[in-house]
Amino acid sequence: MKPPRKLHIKSYGCQMNVYDAQRMVDTLTGEGFVETTSADDADLVILNTCHIREKASEKVYSELGRLRAAKAEAAQNGRQMSIAVAGCVAQAEGEEIIRRAPVVDVVVGPQSYHHLPQLLARANSDGRAIETEFPLQDKFGFLPPPRPDAIRARGISSFVTVQEGCDKFCTFCVVPYTRGAEVSRPVKRIIDDVMRLADNGVREITLIGQNVNAYHGEGPDGQSWPLGKLLHRLAEIPGIVRLRYSTSHPRDVDDSLLEAHRDVPALMPFVHLPVQSGSDRILAAMNRKHTAGDYRKTIDRFRAVRQDIAFSSDFIVGFPGETEEDFSATLALVAQIGYAGAYSFKYSPRPGTPAADIKETVSAQDMDKRLVRLQELIDSQQSAFNMAAIGNTVDVLFERAARNPGQIVGRTAYLQPAHVMASPDIISQVLPVRIESLERYSLLGELAAPAHAGRPASSHMTHGA
Ligand code: 5AD
Ligand code: SF4
Secondary structure (H helix, E strand, C coil), rough: CCCCEEEEEEEEECHHHHHHHHHHHHHHCCCCEEECCCCCCCCCCEEECCCCCCHHHHHHHHHHHHHHHHHHHHHCCCCCCEEEEEHHHHHHCCCHHHCCCCCCCCCCCCCHHHHHHHHHHHHHHHCCEECCCCCCCCCCCCCCCCCCCCCCCCCCCCEEEEEEECCCCCCCCCHHHHHHEEEEEHHHHHHHHHHHHHHHHHCEEEEECCCCCCCCEEECCCEEEEEHHHHHHCCCCCCCCCEEECCHHHHHCCCHHHHHHHHHHCCCEEECCCECCCCHHHHHCCCCCHHHHHHHHHHHHHHHHCCCCCEEEEEEEEECCCHHHHHHHHHHHHHHCCCCCEEECCCCCCCCCCHHHCCCCCCCHHHHHHHHHHHHHHHHHHHHHHHCCCCEEEEEEEEEECCCEEEEEEEEECCCEEEEEHHHHHHEEEEEEEEEECCCEEEEEEECCCCCCCCCCCCCCCEEE
């Protein structure tokens, strides 16, 4: 029997890439690959790249420099190492990658991962293989058969893709170009995936998509289903105790989503709702299609249906034309909303996007200063949010043994890690924890009620209970 070939995948960027990496592993496991944690002894190294900001996309080239040495050393030892570049840099730069880094054997865009085995074979015979096409509709207007995108269950919490691509065209963003037009998966396929994951022990599902609340997949009734209706349906699947979704666009928050937050207890009260800026002038230049006031109203609509809901967001500082006054409007919005956490980035012009043609006006020093000021405000809000948990009893879904012996770690509704001393039997259960202290970003506490091994999250529990 041939020894298994070793595969190492390094993922950068968003949750979709994490999910895609798992899908690539599943595809290649079927071809006799096993995963390895080190690139140096791998027969195939895949860099699953991110193009969202320049820093992210330049990382791939420094990594390829390192891999060139590893590949040469493998060759000296009579071993072949193949190198593939996947993800959004592959999609955006295609052949250019091989021109800049001839060490690369395969370039594969996000729509083509199911072709990896054939692409590797082609690279073996022809020296190189590149596939970065979006599957186009054929001349009758039919899309090709849906690609196999379900993944094998791993652990307690799993991502499931429900839509891909984005039609919003924010002027700074590469996503509409690297991930293509917005496409939603049919409801039936999502239900099948979630049922299978639940049967394999998954208790929490995060529905992912670049613009997840633009979801409009075909339902079993032939109608187009909004995200809220999908969430209602998925909550009925035995074994699923928590649902989340990410990433949302403020413009696509509809009544069905708010109703789901009101009526579906499994839907966690924590929403990532990027706003990018608090200035209407900058929001217009970004083509966000909403004002700061619209965003505030949307937050209020969520809070009206569920008081304990918390928000996180994304911000860009230093967009071309951003004045001190515009930036102050961002700080004012953050102060007014009160976030449980947020990501903030310096504007990075991306080739091919409309904003890349606008003259940059904010100096590097001012951008740095604004980023620090914004991050200080967000950090203080995040600390206050975490501190507020101390003394409370909160539900925790336990996921795995922690690094400290005897400790089990899980997550609260707001994704805060929470540690308790307990038996591993509690893994996969949702249990109340009395929070006693906060250590950096982790909550420490004690089980509030004695766990008993038979306490299932539902009658259908097949794993860990
Ligand atoms: N420059 C800086 N940040 C960006 N983002 C997207 N494109 C850019 C860019 N060109 C940020 C946005 C988005 C997050 C995923 O990345 O805040 O919500
Ligand atoms: Fe990019 Fe999000 Fe805007 Fe779509 S909505 S273009 S993914 S920032």
